[in-house]
Amino acid sequence: DMGGHDTYMHKEIHEQADAVDRVLRGRIDDRFSTVHLGGLNLDAREARQIRRVKILGCGTSYHAGMIGAQMIEELARIPADAEPASEFRYRNAVVDPDTLYIAVSQSGETYDVLAAVQELKRKGARVLGVVNVVGSAIAREADGGIYVHAGPEVCVVSTKCFTNTTVAFALLALHLGRTRDLSVRDGKRIIEGLRKLPAQIAEMLEQEEEIKKLAQEYAEAHSMLFIGRVRGYPVAREASLKLKEVSYIHAEAYPASELKHGPLALIEPALPTVAIVPDDDLLEKNRAAMEEIKARSGKILAVAHQHQEKADQTIVVPKNEDELDPILMGIPLQLLAYHTALALGRDIDKPRNLAKSVTVE
Numbered sequence: 001d002m003g004g005h006d007t008y009m010h011k012e013i014h015e016q017a018d019a020v021d022r023v024l025r026g027r028i029d030d031r032f033s034t035v036h037l038g039g040l041n042l043d044a045r046e047a048r049q050i051r052r053v054k055i056l057g058c059g060t061s062y063h064a065g066m067i068g069a070q071m072i073e074e075l076a077r078i079p080a081d082a083e084p085a086s087e088f089r090y091r092n093a094v095v096d097p098d099t100l101y102i103a104v105s106q107s108g109e110t111y112d113v114l115a116a117v118q119e120l121k122r123k124g125a126r127v128l129g130v131v132n133v134v135g136s137a138i139a140r141e142a143d144g145g146i147y148v149h150a151g152p153e154v155c156v157v158s159t160k161c162f163t164n165t166t167v168a169f170a171l172l173a174l175h176l177g178r179t180r181d182l183s184v185r186d187g188k189r190i191i192e193g194l195r196k197l198p199a200q201i202a203e204m205l206e207q208e209e210e211i212k213k214l215a216q217e218y219a220e221a222h223s224m225l226f227i228g229r230v231r232g233y234p235v236a237r238e239a240s241l242k243l244k245e246v247s248y249i250h251a252e253a254y255p256a257s258e259l260k261h262g263p264l265a266l267i268e269p270a271l272p273t274v275a276i277v278p279d280d281d282l283l284e285k286n287r288a289a290m291e292e293i294k295a296r297s298g299k300i301l302a303v304a305h306q307h308q309e310k311a312d313q314t315i316v317v318p319k320n321e322d323e324l325d326p327i328l329m330g331i332p333l334q335l336l337a338y339h340t341a342l343a344l345g346r347d348i349d350k351p352r353n354l355a356k357s358v359t360v361e
């Protein structure tokens, strides 16, 4: 049942305010400015002994994991990074007892992720799952974890589950942070930010008509570049994946900081750039990158918290706490991918060559 929407992708994009409400529900503890995560199976002493966090997932779940790693580093001050599970399982990685491993998966059935979890467990590592489908293989195999409660996701490409997974990581980062050295004041600040998310998502979705017009323009492009730095970079990666999956337009994501090391050679009027420009301490750096692109007659669409003069167009996203900004910045880019694919007449819910869960090697 598409509930009045023409595609599941559209329906699922519009379900995100409710979905985020669900992942937050019952978990916030105002008394200690932290969150309760019942299924984590990680007591405070264990949480304080973690020396590193390694997050593993594929595709969109890997991108959500990249955002999660940054949140954990920022809020809990634990070194953290994300890696495609599909690479990790083939490289005889050093498995370290002080590292917390986290497997991310919407379906909970992706074979590359499951195989990585099984290999880690075989070597005695502690593995948590950040999973959507309750009781799925990865959820069962993990030592504990967080259900992201996005609800059933039918469209092959992931939208609401991506958003909910990033929120689940914010909860985990806050929990680990408050078990370690994050102050009460910062805990409160993040909780306030989390509580604002559902209304801000609804506000964001109200801009659909304008984004649709932009998409009709960009549908003519043969290739697009997505750039961002630090918090904006995983958002650029995910936006680029979403666009190529549903519209079949070639897209590439690059850290804005790497432009001058090569990709600037590609810039010309026929290669539009989408720049992720959060209003954080890297704003000026991002403006400078846009200037470099403009100087080479490149067209720019900015996704930012305020109108960007260097860009040809700006999609303005509601501002949250810096650490939580990536959560909202992905949403207009889901709409951009959706409307680009619609303008091109693509089979949005079932893109060619793709399957909802990849249960083979």
Ligand code: F6R
Residues within 6 Å of the ligand: 058, 059, 060, 061, 104, 105, 106, 107, 108, 109, 110, 113, 156, 157, 158, 159, 242, 245, 356, 357, 358
């Ligand atoms: C992206 C997409 C894929 C999946 C990937 C992992 O829109 O659908 O990239 O994200 O195959 O799937 P899960 O999260 O089920 O492990």
